[in-house]
Amino acid sequence: MNERLPVLKTYKLFIGGKFPRTESGRARALKGKAGRLIANVSLASRKDFRNAVVAARAAFPGWSGATAYLRGQILYRAAEMLEGRAAQFADELNAQGTPPARARREVADAIDLLVHYAGWTDKFPALFSTVNPVASAHFNFSVPEPTGIVAVIAPPAPGLLGFIAAIAPVIAGGNTAVALASPDFPLSAISLAEVLHDSDLPGGVVNILTGDLAELLPHLSTHMDVNGIAAHGQSDETHRLLRENAALNIKRLALHPATNLSGDPYKILAFQETKTTWHPTHLR
């Protein structure tokens, strides 16, 4: 009996830079091998989702107005934090069912993907901006600007890498996000919240919910202050519903049928608007 009793972590939600319990008071038991309890996972409610949207809206002016350099440094900082806690994340993935070697590989890939997107923040605008040679005495240029609040549905797997592949392009582009974790890997998402929290990411830029997609989908897809939805690895039926409800306020959609984990500036572009500015030119 000389073994010390470990202190277990309570996994909560991540909203507005804080870790509240779900207002609904509900939880789902996540069971590991031999049916042992790993953790009680918060079952976020409609109200939690709405609170997260309020937090994301509040964070949008600051995050979208931050310099691209700063956004890049914060994403890079998150990669640094993750690197330092790689073992913890690998263990956690393992506890949720990912074999140890694959879990270690996945954490490494997740860190590298964050670094990749950290480097995009101040480059994709150069790639997707234009100076437009109009046939009049005007200076005319078009630049990408973030769409606003994006609801992100993480892929079912892989737990950590998939979650990062889903949120990184959204926030690298200056949007704020409300992300729903994979039902099979909720712990990795909530632990990542700790990493984001430690990386000077302003509260509300990424909000993370754990819960039941079927329950939250009607709310997530009809919320009038959500400007876009990124869904990864979801069913055709879910896609149809998302498209149909998008018409309520012309939400932008990025529906990735299979899990595509590569870094890609066009994933950033999916939640960018093009702004064109005109100004007369003359010497008077």
Add this chain to the structure above:
Amino acid sequence: MAAKKKNKKATVAPSPADNRDFRTGELYAPAPEARDHATIEARYDLFIGGKFVPAENGKVFATVNPATEETLSEVAAAGAADVDRAVAAARKAFPAWSRLKAAERGKYLFRLARLLQERAREFAVIESLDGGKPIRESRDIDIPLAAAHFFYYAGWADKLAYAFPGRNVAPLGVAAQIIPWNFPLLMAAWKIAPALACGNTVVLKPAETTPLTALKLAELIADADLPPGVVNILTGNGSTGDALVRHPDIDKVAFTGSTAVGKRIQKALAARGTPHTLELGGKAAHIIFDDAPIDQAVEGIVNGIFFNQGHVCCAGSRLLVQEGVAGTIIRKLKRRMETLIVGDPLDKNTDIGAINSRAQLERIRELVDSGVREGASLHQSAQPLPAKGYWFAPTIFTDTAQSQRIVQEEIFGPVLTISTFRTPDEAVDKANNTPYGLSGGVWTDKGARIFGATRALRAGVVWANTFNRFDPASPFGGYKESGLGREGGLQGLAPYLHLLP
């Protein structure tokens, strides 16, 4: 605008009762553009598979000159069977068109641009007759810009591989395109030119009240020897458009029109996930800071709201004026409004033409009445309006509140609402307080404030110290509920291409 002739007797007050020159006080003589150069047939058929064919059910509808209420022509009303035929023709034409050497595809578009330039005068007259817009606008803006769009996208056809770094491109297939009545030919060019340059084939539905220039464009398409079926044109009403977007064999929908219809289309496409671009409504804020060049700003305001009778999705319909200059701006604006000539669209003196249709006139009246009921102060030009036809006097509202319908809803007519602000932050908050986000305007002499304000506006096109400028090289489209995707420029190619890794 009126000739800028220097005259010592520049103090003559504008007379509200007739068409007097603002500076000289002399009457304008009418200067109508001749109609004889433009031929309008008594009847127009659909353009399907390179041939003009009647609707299968034989139905036709009249298109009316809104300035006189005279019937100009009868055009075929396409039904579901005609939609089937047109989509089949476009499908049949797609393989050869998409595999055609890109430079050759481009040359067809260059041809179209040239043919349109050659017949510009005829097109301008018909555009003004069918839609009611002043000949000065159709002659100087609509038709030349339409030709410029074909010329611009013609050049892209063989350069698509350079447009999207890291991606390979492929055309989508058959594009269904539905356009509005405010810029009939220009919208047709905005839709057709990029679609064809990217290797798609199209079925275009012009607006019910303005079908003629699209049908004249069909003549040019035939003259240009475009392969049959590459462009098909179906005239009809909303039910034709509905059948078109719901057709199972289309690969893309491009729609310009109201936000309400845009949402219905987006919903209709949900099951199949058909790609779509939507250019929808707007309620643009036009912000005048107290350091703005006042007289230029007044001209900008006039152009912003009275251009094309205010039938402009990006019209500067919500004027926000900084308190210090509000009195001056409103006084000058009222005075300028009295000098605007409302009348015969074919008269080269005309500033404001006819309202496009009786239905639109009724909608404008209904919204203006609501503004009065809700407590805003109405000021209208005292210029006389013609007895026949659909007309609405230039109108401004002061004493407005953010909650009023005239401030929130798109009026799509020559109606401006004016409110004031104290600080730049307040201006931006008010400007962005709308579900729309198509365009915006800013007038100020401070460079930093120009970029600060244009950046803060959540809108797709922002004009600084100018307004309502358009160019094929310049992307156009909205944020939020003003739409999805861009038309014009390099960005206007993406909606017509698969971007493959």
